[in-house]
Amino acid sequence: xxxxxxxxxxxxxxxxxxxxxxxxxxxxxxxxxxxxxxxxxxxxxxxxxxxxxxxxxxxxxxxxxxxxxxxxxxxxxxxxxxxxxxxxxxxxxxxxxxxxxxxxxxxxxxxxxxxxxxxxxxxxxxxxxxxxxxxxxxxxxxxxxxxxxxxxxxxxxxxxxxxxxxxxxxxxxxxxxxxxxxxxxxxxxxxxxxxxxxxxxxxxxxxxxxxxxxxxxxxxxxxxxxxxxxxxxxxxxxxxxxxxxxxxxxxx
Ligand SMILES: NC(=O)c1ccc[n+]([C@@H]2O[C@H](COP(=O)([O-])OP(=O)(O)OC[C@H]3O[C@@H](n4cnc5c(N)ncnc54)[C@H](OP(=O)(O)O)[C@@H]3O)[C@@H](O)[C@H]2O)c1
Numbered sequence: 001x002x003x004x005x006x007x008x009x010x011x012x013x014x015x016x017x018x019x020x021x022x023x024x025x026x027x028x029x030x031x032x033x034x035x036x037x038x039x040x041x042x043x044x045x046x047x048x049x050x051x052x053x054x055x056x057x058x059x060x061x062x063x064x065x066x067x068x069x070x071x072x073x074x075x076x077x078x079x080x081x082x083x084x085x086x087x088x089x090x091x092x093x094x095x096x097x098x099x100x101x102x103x104x105x106x107x108x109x110x111x112x113x114x115x116x117x118x119x120x121x122x123x124x125x126x127x128x129x130x131x132x133x134x135x136x137x138x139x140x141x142x143x144x145x146x147x148x149x150x151x152x153x154x155x156x157x158x159x160x161x162x163x164x165x166x167x168x169x170x171x172x173x174x175x176x177x178x179x180x181x182x183x184x185x186x187x188x189x190x191x192x193x194x195x196x197x198x199x200x201x202x203x204x205x206x207x208x209x210x211x212x213x214x215x216x217x218x219x220x221x222x223x224x225x226x227x228x229x230x231x232x233x234x235x236x237x238x239x240x241x242x243x244x245x246x247x248x249x250x251x252x
Pocket of ligand 1: 015016018019020037038039040041067068094095097117146147190192194195196
């Protein structure tokens with residue numbers, strides 16, 4: 001099936017590694033141009049961008065920005081408008097400042113840092129994206145990468161992450177409803193356990209978790225990318241405000 005994404009422009013936050021890289025790969029495969037936001041490890045981001053250009057013949061622009069900083073996001077959108085004719089899809093993928101602690105040990109600073117790293121930039125990025133769509137009169141798609149922990153509390157000592165992903169889940173549905181008249185359609189994806197550095201750093205734990213999963217394996221980042229491409233496609237316009245379960249049966 002042709003998803004009709006050829007020539008569209010997609011902005012992916014945290015797009016140079018993990019799930020973000022899987023999303024960039026799938027959109028490039030579908031012929032979309034990529035604005036790949038990254039925060040650190042510039043050489044890796046540039047090398048990955050070059051790999052996608054060579055393999056798929058699309059434009060890939062890596063842009064460094066720490067999206068917890070409002071001015072950096074402002075600059076990111078200035079570059080987006082200067083470099084690409086259109087901006088069609090925003091994938092809010094990045095998350096940082098995940099702080100594991102028993103609830104009673106969290107400080108005020110922890111709470112605010114987690115909110116800044118996980119949640120606040122989705123508001124900021126989405127507002128800039130919506131304003132761009134309104135200014136150009138073009139349709140848009142926003143896809144938020146959420147978490148199963150907002151639905152099923154599977155881990156403990158992780159409540160700042162749970163709370164912020166919960167807020168993002170509500171925000172996704174709220175934005176979806178409010179943005180329909182503007183032609184900007186919003187959905188969320190709930191990944192299960194995906195093979196990224198978060199999980200692969202601890203092999204023993206990974207093997208233990210795998211045995212408990214219904215599919216006995218972690219998802220590949222590109223499997224999440226495949227779902228993001230569907231949600232971005234004009235063919236799937238009836239999907240608005242969906243929170244798509246991509247957990248391989250973990251939430252059933
Ligand atoms: N992996 C899973 O199993 C899983 C499950 C459920 C949900 N998720 C969600 O999926 C998303 C991606 O996770 P992942 O596992 O792929 O994580 P990852 O491998 O750590 O990748 C996250 C990417 O986001 C970037 N990033 C973080 N904060 C940023 C900021 N302030 N500005 C710009 N970029 C920033 C990171 O850059 P740096 O390299 O500079 O840190 C990194 O490239 C997250 O929203 C996560 O909560 C993941």
